[in-house]
Every structure is written in structure tokens, then in C-alpha cells.
Amino acid sequence: MTTTPKKPKKLSMKARYSALTRDLDWEPSYVEFEKLYPHVTYEGIKIHDWSKWEDPFRLTVDAYYKYQAEKDKRLYSVLDGFAQGQGHLTLSEAKYLNAMKIFLGGVTPLEYQAHRHFAYLSRHFAGPGPRFAALCQSIDEMRHCQTEIHTLSNYNKYYSGFHNFTTQHDRVWYLSVPKSYFDDALSAGPFEFLIAIGFSFEFLLTNLLFVPFMSAASFNGDLPTMTFGFSAQSDESRHMTLGLEAIKFLLEQDEDNVPIVQEWVDKWFWRGYRVAAIVAQMLDYMLPRPVMSWKEAFELYFERQMLDGLFPDLAYYGIKPPRFVQQAIDEKEILSHAVYWVFYNFSFAANFTTTIPTEEHQAWLKQAYPDTFEKYYQPRWDRAKEIADDGGRFFFGGLPQLCQVCQIPMTFPEPGDPTTICQRNSEYNGENYNFCSDGCQWIFDREPEKYIQAWLPVHQIYQGNCGGPSVPEVLAWYGIAEGDNGEYEGSLDHVNWTRWHAQQADITGAHPDAQDAAVDAAAVKEA
Amino acid sequence: MAVKALGSYDFPSRSRQELYGDDMLVHVWWKDNPMFCAAATFRAPTAMTWADFKAQMIDPWAGSDPAYDPAFAFAWGYDGGDFAPDEAKTLAELGVGHKHTISMAAPRT
Numbered sequence: 001m002t003t004t005p006k007k008p009k010k011l012s013m014k015a016r017y018s019a020l021t022r023d024l025d026w027e028p029s030y031v032e033f034e035k036l037y038p039h040v041t042y043e044g045i046k047i048h049d050w051s052k053w054e055d056p057f058r059l060t061v062d063a064y065y066k067y068q069a070e071k072d073k074r075l076y077s078v079l080d081g082f083a084q085g086q087g088h089l090t091l092s093e094a095k096y097l098n099a100m101k102i103f104l105g106g107v108t109p110l111e112y113q114a115h116r117h118f119a120y121l122s123r124h125f126a127g128p129g130p131r132f133a134a135l136c137q138s139i140d141e142m143r144h145c146q147t148e149i150h151t152l153s154n155y156n157k158y159y160s161g162f163h164n165f166t167t168q169h170d171r172v173w174y175l176s177v178p179k180s181y182f183d184d185a186l187s188a189g190p191f192e193f194l195i196a197i198g199f200s201f202e203f204l205l206t207n208l209l210f211v212p213f214m215s216a217a218s219f220n221g222d223l224p225t226m227t228f229g230f231s232a233q234s235d236e237s238r239h240m241t242l243g244l245e246a247i248k249f250l251l252e253q254d255e256d257n258v259p260i261v262q263e264w265v266d267k268w269f270w271r272g273y274r275v276a277a278i279v280a281q282m283l284d285y286m287l288p289r290p291v292m293s294w295k296e297a298f299e300l301y302f303e304r305q306m307l308d309g310l311f312p313d314l315a316y317y318g319i320k321p322p323r324f325v326q327q328a329i330d331e332k333e334i335l336s337h338a339v340y341w342v343f344y345n346f347s348f349a350a351n352f353t354t355t356i357p358t359e360e361h362q363a364w365l366k367q368a369y370p371d372t373f374e375k376y377y378q379p380r381w382d383r384a385k386e387i388a389d390d391g392g393r394f395f396f397g398g399l400p401q402l403c404q405v406c407q408i409p410m411t412f413p414e415p416g417d418p419t420t421i422c423q424r425n426s427e428y429n430g431e432n433y434n435f436c437s438d439g440c441q442w443i444f445d446r447e448p449e450k451y452i453q454a455w456l457p458v459h460q461i462y463q464g465n466c467g468g469p470s471v472p473e474v475l476a477w478y479g480i481a482e483g484d485n486g487e488y489e490g491s492l493d494h495v496n497w498t499r500w501h502a503q504q505a506d507i508t509g510a511h512p513d514a515q516d517a518a519v520d521a522a523a524v525k526e527a
Numbered sequence: 528m529a530v531k532a533l534g535s536y537d538f539p540s541r542s543r544q545e546l547y548g549d550d551m552l553v554h555v556w557w558k559d560n561p562m563f564c565a566a567a568t569f570r571a572p573t574a575m576t577w578a579d580f581k582a583q584m585i586d587p588w589a590g591s592d593p594a595y596d597p598a599f600a601f602a603w604g605y606d607g608g609d610f611a612p613d614e615a616k617t618l619a620e621l622g623v624g625h626k627h628t629i630s631m632a633a634p635r636t
Contacts, residue, residue, distance in 0.1 A: 043531050189531065342564045380561055387593060394562060397591035401554045401566040401628070409565040421556065421565065423628065425606070431540055432626045434554070447530045452540040459542040462552060462570040 017058040025128035037126040043189035046254035050127025053249050055242075064136060068143060071231045075147055078227040083154050089504065092220040092288040094159065094497035095488050098352040099286040100152055100225060101161040103213060105351060106178045106278060108148040109169040113182045114197060115141035124190050130249075133242050137198075140235040151228040159493050161351040164479035168351055171466070172478050173457035174278070174343070176407045180454065181275050185268075187450070191250065192264050198243035200268035203310075206236050207301040208276050212283050215291045244310075251317040258318045267446065269322030270439035274406035277339045284336035284365065285357060293368035294336045303329065324439040327415055333369060334418050337377040338411050344384070345396035346409070348486050349475060355488035356381050356388065376418045393487050399458045404433045405440035405451055412436045428452060544625040549573060551625040553618065555585055558604075558632040562592050566628060571618060578614040585631075604630035 011019065028036045040047065081087070091097070118138035125131045156162035169175050185196035201209075214229030216222075247265075250257045280294035292300075311321045340354070347354040357365065362381065365373045387394045400409035414422045415438075424435040428448040435441040444451045460466050467477025475485070483492030530536045544551050551573055556566030569584045581597075589595040603610040606627050613621070623629065 038533065042533050338564070345564045376561075383562060390593070392593065395591060396563060396565075396567070396588075398567040398569070398588040400564070401556070401568050411564045419561070420558070423556070423566075423607075425628075429540070431543060432624060434626065434628070449530045449536055449538065452542075453538050455541060458568050459552065462568070463542075463546050 013060070013063075014058055016060050017055075020060055021055075021128040021132045033126070037124060039124045039190050040126050043191050044260055045191045045250060045257050047126070047250075048253055050125075050129065052252065053127050053129035053133075054245060055129050055133050059136060059238075064139075067234075068139075071234070072143075072147070075224075075227050075231045076150070079151060079154060079224050082224050087221075087223060088155060088158055089500060090221045094493040095353065095355065096220045096222065096286070096288050097155055097159050097493070098161075098354070098488070099213070099216065099282040100155065100222070101165075101352040102174075102278060102282060102286075103225075104148065104152045104162060105165040105168050105172065105175050107209075108145055108152075109166060110178055110182050111141045111145035111148065113186060115139075115145060117186050117193060117197070121190050121193065130246070133245075137239055137242060140239070144232050144235070147228050147231060151224045154224060158496070160481070160491070161353075161484040161493075163481070163484075164351070167479050171457075172349075172351065172480075173346070173402075174350060174408075176455065176457050177278065178275050180407050181271055184271065184450070194243075194246045195250075195261060195264040196268045196271070198239065198246045200243075200265070200272045202236065202239040203243035203247075204269060204302070204306055205272045205276055206240060207305065208297060209279055210236060211301065212279060212291065212297050216283065216287050219289045219291045220287055247314070247319075248317070251314075251319065255318075262319055263446070265319060266323035267443050270324050270328075270437075270443060271406065273328050274408060274436075274440070277335055277408065280336035281340035281343060284368070285340040285354075285361075290361070290364055290368075295332045295368065298329075298332045323442070324437075327437065327439060330415055331412070333372045334376070334413060337365075337369070337373065338413065339408075341377070341380060342400075342409050342411050345394075346400070348395050349471065349478070349480070351478075351480055351484045353486055353488035353491045353493065356384055372418060399461060401434060402456050402458050403436035403440050404454055404456070405435060405443050406437075407454065407456060408436060410434065410436045542626070547625075551618075551623075553580075553584075553623055554626070554628040555588070556628055556630040557589060558630050560592060566630075573619040574617045576615055576617055577612040577621060580618060581612075581614075589631075600634065601631040602634040604632070 034041070115138050118134045118141060122131045122135035122138055125134060152162060169179055182197075185193050188196060210229065210232070214226055214233070217225035217229060247261065250261055280298075283292070283294045283297060284290065307321055307325070311319070343350065343352075344354045344356075362373075362378060366378070384394045400411075402408070403410050410421060410423060412422050414420045422437055424438065424441040426433050426435070426441055426445055426448070428444075429452075431452070433444060433448075433452070435444060457466070461469075461474055467473045488494055542552070547570060549572055550570050553569050553571050554566045555569065557563050567588050569580075569588075571580055571584060575583075586595075586597045589597075603612055605623065610621075610629065
């Protein structure tokens with residue numbers, strides 16, 4: 001009797017994952033543990049058993065690349081189709097893209113930063129589970145950075161403000177807000193970073209940050225952004241699970257970790273919430289077709305899902321809802337109005353334009369914010385319109401006072417009083433520092449040595465580090481070109497948009513712009 | 528609470544006054560005009576008189592709102608307290624400090 005040799009047994013997914021992670025770990029023999037992993041103890045976090053880290057996804061590298069390649073294929077075919085079919089002309093309006101200009105400069109570079117830092121964590125965590133999870137997230141973040149750039153680069157051919165986003169991320173005043181958030185996290189220890197990005201950013205705020213962007217894209221005809229959003233969404237849910245796993249792991253390892261983690265939750269909630277203010281104004285003001293108000297989004301994604309859903313679970317470990325969460329809840333009625341007003345004041349120094357909301361849009365704001373819009377904010381728009389009707393345009397003819405921590409112009413009101421700006425200050429080593437809120441002041445007072453180093457754009461301009469003392473010199477240093485900034489009405493994007501649609505409507509070709517259309521088409525081809 | 532770090536952690540402020548030479552940063556907050564989304568920041572010589580500071584810095588900025596009247600008798604404040612600036616005195620003599628805040632508003636009637 002002959003026997004055929006046994007086929008090698010195929011490992012189950014779980015066994016493969018275990019082989020891929022656990023079996024690649026070893027005990028150091030000729031190097032001390034502390035020298036191999038020098039970053040895992042100084043924050044005071046105690047880990048007794050790294051093997052208790054459970055990765056709920058157990059994704060292997062081959063499976064991972066297969067999924068991602070499929071998603072990329074789908075995205076890039078949508079991008080091609082959209083570009084070939086002049087899809088940009090079917091957007092709700094050119095001014096919708098102001099939101100995407102902010103996204104490109106504000107969010108895309110953060111993906112890259114996250115990619116870098118998760119790569120660092122994948123070296124420095126002392127357990128194989130978290131190392132491998134960090135490695136996968138690092139690759140995800142790189143992919144997000146690339147797909148976002150490719151998605152939005154299509155618009156760069158036709159619209160202003162997209163052309164210089166990496167330099168602008170490092171230089172432009174409002175982009176210092178998301179940048180400083182990440183700089184703060186990157187310069188913290190590995191566990192604090194995990195709470196800052198893995199938990200606070202990915203878990204508490206991702207839905208607030210990304211879901212509105214993607215539904216906004218879909219409602220406003222931006223198929224590429226919507227597709228990229230879906231492509232990233234499955235990664236995001238994996239990152240959120242990782243963030244939750246991370247916090248539970250830290251809390252379960254040692255009771256002494258609880259107060260440390262609580263302070264990080266407190267700090268990073270408020271830091272992240274302040275960054276989310278940029279999303280708030282995008283939702284309520286920048287979408288020609290609004291989707292849902294910031295207030296509704298905040299109530300659904302934060303109050304319902306996080307405060308009512310997640311925090312009762314964390315209470316079991318002794319974690320309380322973030323300090324200052326009540327102030328964030330109280331601000332939901334005013335946040336977007338205050339922040340868009342800042343942008344309206346300062347869009348002469350930005351890579352996007354702003355404008356007075358149309359009457360129809362103001363009617364929408366009124367019903368979305370029955371208690372605040374008409375009473376506190378509509379009078380400003382009425383006054384801005386009066387100035388515009390006289391041939392002017394209201395801009396803030398100077399530089400604003402910035403919060404030392406969040407770096408947003410100090411615009412937020414006193415809790416309970418929308419008519420008075422909140423001002424806080426602390427003295428440290430004989431120097432005065434200013435803050436927009438109790439939350440930012442508390443963060444500063446915890447670690448003043450860190451925040452005294454903040455690169456505040458206004459102060460840097462005054463120190464002569466930003467191209468020169470005048471606005472045109474600073475704009476040149478920012479890489480902001482004519483047509484990128486200022487008022488939307490009459491801007492390059494607005495003029496082009498109007499012209500292109502007039503051409504489309506003009507089937508006989510009699511319109512004087514028909515000539516220009518041929519010239520434009522040739523110019524685009526050449527480029 | 529100090530920063531937890533691997534090594535020593537001691538860095539200077541990135542906006543300390545010496546970086547501005549004989550000048551300093553002064554914030555001006557027009558409290559009852561919501562058109563201005565925040566207080567403004569100016570770089571001003573510590574030896575500048577109040578009259579010059581007002582004419583050369585506050586007036587052009589506040590004039591962003593066409594309704595601004597430079598001759599209007601504002602009630603001034605400094606870091607939350609009252610402030611009665613003498614036109615001929617310098618900012619230093621008036622006790623204005625680096626990165627502190629001067630406020631202006633219509634007098635309460």
C-alpha cells in the first residue's frame with residue numbers, strides 16, 4: 001500500500017496571526033530590557049504582562065494588503081472617471097471646496113505624522129501585540145495620506161488654494177491648530193500618544209471629524225472624497241477598536257495607571273475638541289448644501305455614542321468623563337458661529353475664501369440654532385452686509401491674540417455668556433500667558449515647560465520669522481497666491497465657476513465666453 | 528506638575544520679551560464690538576507714548592470697522608481692572624507689560 005505524503009496543514013487565520021506576532025518576539029539575552037525599550041517606563045505607566053494585549057482584528061500582512069489593494073483599485077477608478085467626465089462641474093458650488101482646502105492642509109499632513117509616529121511605536125512598545133497593531137496603523141496612515149492627496153489633487157487643476165498644502169501646514173496661522181495638536185502628541189511618551197491619537201482622536205472624535213466630511217462630500221457632489229472616505233472608514237473603525245483596546249489594556253494592567261490615564265483623557269479630549277471646532281464651522285457654514293448641523297452631530301456622535309455609550313463602560317475601571325466636557329456641551333450652540341466668524345475676519349490670510357451666508361443659508365442656521373443664531377450672530381452678518389453694500393469688505397485689519405495652547409484666536413465666549421470673550425491668563429517664570437478657556441489654561445498649568453515653547457504664528461510674525469512685517473510678505477512666505485484668499489464673491493474660483501457653467505448652458509456657442517472655453521481647455525491640456 | 532521626560536527638560540519661552548528687543552507684545556480687546564472676533568496683538572516699543580500707540584496702532588486696526596470713531600471716549604481697562612492712560616506717558620510708565628491685555632468699551636451709563 002502506498003501512502004501519499006501529507007499536505008502541509010494550512011494554519012488558521014488566528015494561528016497565522018499568532019505566528020506572525022507572538023513568535024516574532026523574544027526575550028533579550030545580551031541587552032538589558034530597559035535599553036531595548038527605553039521609552040516604556042518614564043511616563044509612570046506600569047505594564048506587567050504585555051501578552052494581555054488582545055488585537056481584536058488579527059489581520060495578517062498578506063490579508064491586509066489584499067484588502068487595501070481592492071479598496072485602492074475602487075478609489076482610483078472613481079478618481080479617473082470623475083476626472084475624465086469633468087466631474088468637478090457637478091459639485092454643488094465652487095465654494096464647497098473651501099472645506100476641502102482646509103481638509104487637505106489641516107488633516108492630510110496629520111495622517112503622515114500619524115504614520116511616522118505609529119512606526120516609532122511599532123519599534124518601541126515592549127509587547128508584540130501592540131507593536132504589530134501599531135505597524136498596521138502606520139501603514140494605514142500612509143495610505144490615507146496618499147489617497148487624500150490623489151483625491152484632492154484633481155481639484156488643484158481647476159481651483160485655487162490647493163497648491164501648497166505641505167508648506168502651509170507648517171506655516172499658516174490656522175493650520176498651526178491641528179499641527180500643534182500633533183506636535184504635542186508626538187513629543188509625548190508612547191502611552192500618552194496612544195491615548196492622544198489612538199483613543200481621543202480616533203475614538204472620541206473620529207466620527208465627529210470624518211463622518212461629517214464624508215456625508216458633506218456626498219451631499220455636495222464630491223464623489224472622489226466620498227469614495228476615499230469609505231475607503232478609509234474601514235481602517236478608521238479598526239483604529240477606533242485599537243484605541244479602545246489600548247485604554248482598557250492600560251487600565252487593566254495596574255491600578256496606578258488609572259489617574260495617569262484620566263489626566264490624559266482630560267487633556268486630549270479638550271485638545272481634540274478644540275481642533276474639531278474647524279469641522280464645526282465647515283459643517284454649518286462651508287457647505288452650499290448643509291448635511292447636519294454641528295449641534296446635531298455633536299449630540300449624536302459625542303453625547304449619545306461617547307458619553308452615554310462608552311463612558312459608563314469605562315466607569316468600571318474608575319475613569320470619569322473628561323474634565324471640561326460640560327463646557328464643550330454648552331458650547332455646541334455657539335461653536336461653529338464663533339469659528340466661521342474668525343475665518344470671515346481673517347480669510348485674507350488663508351488659502352480659502354469666505355463669504356456672507358446667503359439668506360437661505362441663514363434661514364437654515366436659524367432653524368438649526370433657534371436659541372443663538374438670530375440673537376447673537378445674525379446681527380454680525382447684517383452689519384457685514386451693510387459694509388459690503390457700501391462697497392467694502394469687513395476684515396480684521398491686524399493680527400489676533402492667540403491661545404497659548406490650542407493656538408486658535410481667542411474668540412470663544414465665557415461659559416454661559418455668548419456676548420463676552422473668555423480670557424484667562426497664567427504667569428510662569430515671570431511671563432504672562434493667555435488662554436481661550438479653562439480647559440486650555442488647565443492644560444498649560446499642568447505642563448507649562450512644554451507650552452511655553454509653542455510656535456504661535458502671530459508672535460513668530462512679530463519676531464520677523466515669517467517673511468517680513470507686512471501682510472503681502474507674510475502671504476508670500478505662506479505660499480498663498482492671488483486668488484487663493486479673501487472674499488468668495490468675485491474670487492477667481494467664483495468667476496471661473498460662473499463662466500464654466502455659462503459655457504455649458506450656451507449650446508449655440510454664441511456666448512462670448514465660448515472663445516475662452518477653448519483657450520481654457522487647451523491650457524488645461526498643456527498643464 | 529512637571530513634564531515627564533527621558534532627560535532634563537528645560538527650554539526657554541519662544542515668545543519671551545528679549546526676542547522683541549526694546550519692544551513688547553500688547554493685546555487690545557474691543558470688548559463691546561463683536562465684529563472683531565478676538566483681541567488684536569501689536570508689537571509696540573515699551574517707550575512709545577500712549578498717544579502714539581493709540582494713533583499708530585489702535586486707530587488703524589479699529590478703523591477696520593467703518594463705524595469706529597477715534598475721538599470716542601472709551602472706557603479703558605487693563606487685565607480686567609480699570610485703566611486711565613495718560614497720553615504723554617509711555618507704555619512702560621503706564622505699567623503695560625509684555626503679552627498683557629488692554630481693553631476698550633463704551634463707558635457704562
